[in-house]
Amino acid sequence: xxxxxxxxxxxxxxxxxxxxxxxxxxxxxxxxxxxxxxxxxxxxxxxxxxxxxxxxxxxxxxxxxxxxxxxxxxxxxxxxxxxxxxxxxxxxxxxxxxxxxxxxxxxxxxxxxxxxxxxxxxxxxxxxxxxxxxxxxxxxxxxxxxxxxxxxxxxxxxxxxxxxxxxxxxxxxxxxxxxxxxxxxxxxxxxxxxxxxxxxx
Numbered sequence: 001x002x003x004x005x006x007x008x009x010x011x012x013x014x015x016x017x018x019x020x021x022x023x024x025x026x027x028x029x030x031x032x033x034x035x036x037x038x039x040x041x042x043x044x045x046x047x048x049x050x051x052x053x054x055x056x057x058x059x060x061x062x063x064x065x066x067x068x069x070x071x072x073x074x075x076x077x078x079x080x081x082x083x084x085x086x087x088x089x090x091x092x093x094x095x096x097x098x099x100x101x102x103x104x105x106x107x108x109x110x111x112x113x114x115x116x117x118x119x120x121x122x123x124x125x126x127x128x129x130x131x132x133x134x135x136x137x138x139x140x141x142x143x144x145x146x147x148x149x150x151x152x153x154x155x156x157x158x159x160x161x162x163x164x165x166x167x168x169x170x171x172x173x174x175x176x177x178x179x180x181x182x183x184x185x186x187x188x189x190x191x192x193x194x195x196x197x198x199x200x201x
Contacts, residue, residue: 029104
């Protein structure tokens with residue numbers, strides 16, 4: 001797939017940024033997916049990779065996601081709610097060395113692969129859901145609800161909410177990062193539907 005000339009400079013700058021951050025690195029992979037630049041609301045371009053050829057050869061991970069109706073039931077009776085949004089969730093997952101080459105993509109600057117989980121592989125969501133549920137084992141459904149990169153902490157009193165929020169943040173601090181600008185804390189008398197409408201579905 002040919003990259004439009006109008007997007008080439010910006011895509012090259014983004015590739016350099018990802019190299020500087022060690023998100024990607026030069027590759028000698030036999031795989032080579034294509035870049036698909038996506039224009040964001042601010043008119044800047046985000047690099048997406050067309051992993052459809054790789055996905056067709058991937059054995060699907062069927063790890064289940066949280067059902068929204070089950071979440072509504074779990075939140076029933078809660079008086080205090082906080083929503084934590086994890087920062088660029090996929091990039092918090094390191095790739096296995098043997099799988100990095102499968103994420104390779106071509107550009108005018110050469111061939112590169114990801115050092116962390118890229119967006120686009122068909123098992124990305126299941127992988128991250130499993131990771132965050134493992135991280136918060138024993139807290140999910142009792143203290144918080146997990147939906148991919150969104151964590152809803154719930155309680156029926158302010159005192160217990162402080163304790164539960166502290167428990168969740170202690171677990172997250174073991175290796176994950178939260179996006180401060182997307183955190184919603186200490187909301188009371190919210191309907192579960194109102195909170196869930198803020199969560200990606």
